[in-house]
Amino acid sequence: MGGAEQAEGAEQAEGPEGTETRYQRGLRMLSRVDGTAGEQVVAKLAEFAPDFARLLVEFPFGDVYARPQLGLREREIATIAALTAMGTARPQLEVHIAAGLHVGLTREEIMEVIMQMAVYAGFPAALNGIAAAREVFGRHGAARDGGGA
Structure with a gap:
């Protein structure tokens, strides 16, 4: 992403x-x-809107997702619920359903979150x-969702 990685005045934090x-x-x-x-999503976005791509990485992931008060499973449950409730963000919902599988949610848990939104x-x-x-x-195959059906 080139210039976005070298943002001047970028805040430093202990990692x-x-x-x-x-x-x-x-x-x-x-x-x-x-x-x-x-x-891949960020790289593609950076081709057209590099400043927005940088903000997408820094704020939600660098600031919010990095907070220790919730784990990644809980954050993805909340995100799937919010995006389902919005009803207007299907591409983002699909990304976060896949992310939910990636962080260990089962298909059953994801379906329960979506059903709760009804x-x-x-x-x-x-x-x-x-x-x-x-x-x-x-x-996504069963191997990526913790074995759920």
Whole structure:
């Protein structure tokens, strides 16, 4: 990503390997959440909107996901719930369903989160979430979801 990695005045923070910038911490967290898929999304976005790509890495992943108060499983449950309830963010929902599988959620847990949203966001939002889950589950084998059906 070139220039985005070298952002001037980047905030420094203590990380597992000494001092790291918000951007470096964000990349580390993004990798833990999404694996290489997240890195690919950011690289593609950086081709068109490098400043936005940098912000996407620094704020949600470098600042929020890196906070110790919730684990990555809990953060992905909350994110899947929010994106399902929104009903307008299917590409992002699919990314986070895959991330949920990556951080150890089972298909059953993801489906329960989506079903719970029927109560608070309505059946159309939950049905859209189920369709997104079906798509993601079809692309991911049982080995990536903890063995769930």
